[in-house]
Amino acid sequence: MIGIRIKLILFTSMLVIVIGILSCLFFLSHAKRQQGEALKSFGTSLVLLLAQDNEIKHALHSLQPAFLDAPIQRIRELDREDEIGYLRVSSGWAVMFEEKASWLTVDMREIPATMDSPKPTIIPSRMVWTRGGSRTVGEKPRTSEEPRHCCITLDSGEEFCDFVTPIFEKRTFSEEEFAAQILGEGGVAEGEIQPILGFVQIGLSHRKLSERIHKIIWQSIIPLGLCIVFGGICITFFLTRYIVSPLRHMADITLDIAKGNFSRTVDIHSRDEMGQLSVNFNQMTRSLRALCDEKEKIMTQLRDHINSLCHANKELKDAQERLLRSEKLAVVGKLASGVGHELRNPLGAIRNALFILKKNSAYPGMSTDPHKANHLLEIIGKETERSIKIVNDLLGFSRTGKPTVFPAKIHSILESSLSRLRMPEKVNTVMHLEDSLPPVLVDANQIEQVFMNLIQNACDAMPTGGLLTIRAQREGGDFLTITFTDTGCGIPDDKKNLIFDPLFTTKPKGLGLGLAVSSSIIQRHGGYIDVASKEGAGATFIVKLPVAASQRSEAAVSSLQK
Ligand code: ADP
Numbered sequence: 001m002i003g004i005r006i007k008l009i010l011f012t013s014m015l016v017i018v019i020g021i022l023s024c025l026f027f028l029s030h031a032k033r034q035q036g037e038a039l040k041s042f043g044t045s046l047v048l049l050l051a052q053d054n055e056i057k058h059a060l061h062s063l064q065p066a067f068l069d070a071p072i073q074r075i076r077e078l079d080r081e082d083e084i085g086y087l088r089v090s091s092g093w094a095v096m097f098e099e100k101a102s103w104l105t106v107d108m109r110e111i112p113a114t115m116d117s118p119k120p121t122i123i124p125s126r127m128v129w130t131r132g133g134s135r136t137v138g139e140k141p142r143t144s145e146e147p148r149h150c151c152i153t154l155d156s157g158e159e160f161c162d163f164v165t166p167i168f169e170k171r172t173f174s175e176e177e178f179a180a181q182i183l184g185e186g187g188v189a190e191g192e193i194q195p196i197l198g199f200v201q202i203g204l205s206h207r208k209l210s211e212r213i214h215k216i217i218w219q220s221i222i223p224l225g226l227c228i229v230f231g232g233i234c235i236t237f238f239l240t241r242y243i244v245s246p247l248r249h250m251a252d253i254t255l256d257i258a259k260g261n262f263s264r265t266v267d268i269h270s271r272d273e274m275g276q277l278s279v280n281f282n283q284m285t286r287s288l289r290a291l292c293d294e295k296e297k298i299m300t301q302l303r304d305h306i307n308s309l310c311h312a313n314k315e316l317k318d319a320q321e322r323l324l325r326s327e328k329l330a331v332v333g334k335l336a337s338g339v340g341h342e343l344r345n346p347l348g349a350i351r352n353a354l355f356i357l358k359k360n361s362a363y364p365g366m367s368t369d370p371h372k373a374n375h376l377l378e379i380i381g382k383e384t385e386r387s388i389k390i391v392n393d394l395l396g397f398s399r400t401g402k403p404t405v406f407p408a409k410i411h412s413i414l415e416s417s418l419s420r421l422r423m424p425e426k427v428n429t430v431m432h433l434e435d436s437l438p439p440v441l442v443d444a445n446q447i448e449q450v451f452m453n454l455i456q457n458a459c460d461a462m463p464t465g466g467l468l469t470i471r472a473q474r475e476g477g478d479f480l481t482i483t484f485t486d487t488g489c490g491i492p493d494d495k496k497n498l499i500f501d502p503l504f505t506t507k508p509k510g511l512g513l514g515l516a517v518s519s520s521i522i523q524r525h526g527g528y529i530d531v532a533s534k535e536g537a538g539a540t541f542i543v544k545l546p547v548a549a550s551q552r553s554e555a556a557v558s559s560l561q562k
Pocket of ligand 1: 486490509513515
């Protein structure tokens, strides 16, 4: 990750470099233009000075080069920078004087001279000076112009700014005209005839110009660039000091706060946005600390609550265990008293009957009346059956083994159940069984026990007699539905949920295991048992058993058997 400090430094450096380069280029081009202008006006004034000099005119008139010495010496004195590369004075047809600077290695012949006609006789009246140089016109020359200048490059690579101006014979300039000439604002009046005596040619070296520009670069532009760089460094330092450092400081503190250390604060006291940010930051830290304290307090309270809840839970568990233990004891007690009570009566009756029979048989003279003996034996048999039922109920309830299922006909199971019970005389039994009912896949003995229990309960519910209707039909594909409907007392709504619970009974001599055992047996068969009843309007017990042919039922039973 590139830090904001590096980004800032990179950005500022780029900015400084761009500004520096642009400024240097601007100053360089400005300096070049200025130096070029200066060179031009210097060259122009030099050639004009020479062209106006009377001694030069005299020298050209009389063709006496000696008269040239004094004006040329004056020009040399003006050239303090040693810029003049060459100087040439020529008449119309011949060079009268030429000189080159000592530092110049080229030959003067390489520099073209301004001489347009080889014969002096016609020159004065036929030469006209124009911007492009002299040209021959008719008998009457028409006009004259300011000096011309152009750049020439020699074979050696040396560059010169070449200034040439004609020397007119009679023309003399007033001071104002001379100044206008120098400034390039005026020239010879239109129509004035100016016969040409010769030419002055001066070459100002570009080398000197370049040297001056180099000097400017070294003395001005490079210091300027350095100033800009220094300024950039100062700006970067300022930005880093006033923006990045506070941000880093804040980042450090944020890290500490994230670790939970709220004691640190930001110490920036400036009156700008940074100062405001630090104030807000400290405010936020204080709020966070308050929130954390609050959270800590709540957490402590919560921990206390949890501890007390754990304690209460433990106490509750203990109490639950105690309750369960006492409930179990109560159930065992209830069961023991129920079973004991139930068994005591038949066993007592059997014992009494046996006692009478035993007593009568002990005394040979007191043989028992056969009718009475039969009655006593009947009592013994009946009470023994009752005792067996009680024991069977108990065994059925405790039995958890899987049923041994076989396809069985529901008719035979129902008939067997009815035959094993002694139905009260006042109770009529009607059976509606559909023809060709499929066999059910059940343990016939266990289902018989269920049916006997339901029929017995129906009889118990109709102590004054009534009608018991038994129906068997196939509803849906996989189950056979058998219903036992009586016209007895019915079951109150608040008891409906309880009748399948073990040990629930409303009968004075009941054990409360019959329906619990029946429900458990039906469930183990993958079937279903339910009751529909209204208090005082009888009850209907519905039993659903799996049909033997059904694959689904087999799968259900086999899964149950597993
Ligand atoms: P028990 O017959 O020993 O009481 P059960 O579990 O067989 O035990 O029956 C529980 C209770 O369900 C009965 O005491 C009775 O109140 C109620 N009950 C069962 N069958 C019927 C019925 N057909 N009509 C009314 N009440 C019934």
